[in-house]
Amino acid sequence: MEAVPVAIIGAGPGDVELITVKGRRLLDEADCIVYAGSLVNRRILDGCKADIYDSQGMNLGEIVDTLSTAWQSGKKVVRLHTGDPSIFGAIKEQMQALDTLGIPYHVVPGVSSAFGAAASLNAEFTLPEISQTVIITRQEGRTPVPELEKLHLLASHQTTMVIFLSVSMIETVVRELGKGGYPIDTPVVVVEKATWADETILVGTLESIASQVREADIRKTALICVGKVFADTELEAVSKLYDRSFSHGTRQASEK
Structure with a gap:
């Protein structure tokens, strides 16, 4: 059976409903979750069956060791970041470490703050x-x-x-x-x-x-x-997208 890649998930900005359906499913299925505790709303982990680790006191080596140990034991592993992990998420260094260990992973985007x-x-x-x-x-x-x-x-x-x-x-x-x-x-x-x-x-x-x-x-x-x-002011110009006098690929201009 092929090993399940580590999932690096964006938790969204704070509202626990602002996580993707895919991210929510992977959290619910996970056996091990390492989350950015100082930033992620802890309520998003309510109901998860996984072993949960707060990374706010961990260094890079400790985070990677936790992920790799869980993955090597056959567990479904999630690294949970705030917002979207591609913006100030410090995920590249984690991905490089996983690459060195030969551990597969994939990224699930989230809603940036x-x-x-x-x-x-x-x-x-x-x-x-x-x-x-x-x-x-x-x-x-x-x-x-x-x-x-x-x-x-x-x-x-x-x-x-x-x-x-x-x-x-x-x-x-x-x-x-x-x-x-x-x-x-x-x-x-x-x-x-x-x-x-x-x-x-x-x-x-x-x-x-x-x-x-x-x-x-x-x-x-x-x-x-x-x-x-x-600024709380009226627009002086509006988008051409819905301008009735503007033609585009799916609508012809109208004089009425």
Whole structure:
């Protein structure tokens, strides 16, 4: 019988229903689950029959050892990450370690907290003639970023930005965004624990958001969303997709 690959699953942003049907099934079938305990909503594991390990106090070697030991004993193994594991998920290093051990795996995508935040804000990251690009990044801290990805350089594009892992450095973020050219009245929204029951949303501007974050004592597990798409104003332009005067592959233009 062919061994079942380790499943690397995105748990979604926090709401326990925001996991794929495939991810939910694999969790329910698993014999061993190693989950990112500081970020994943523990309730998503309710009812699971698996042996469950919290990785927040484990290093890479310990995580891989737990996965490999369970897999080699014939168990169905899940590595459960928050959001979508492809964004700041640190999964590449785990996959390389599994490759070295000859252990097969596959990735099941999840809902990123970026998109959970957009849903909570009833926001669209890409609006006609306002922003057609989304930059997902982080402020440099103890973990460096490539030279061309310094925040002020990315900010020079004046597009929608979703900044992860940086709310504890909010003053630096604000300074870098301003250095990149964002005006002080640029809308900025901070979403803490997007889609969780205790989600917090702060709506401000580049000028005001740092003081709001300090007052709310938000220090982690929050996204900084930046750009004109977050302004509460009427659209001056609408999508061509549903414009009656615009033809495309499945609809002809109409004058009526």
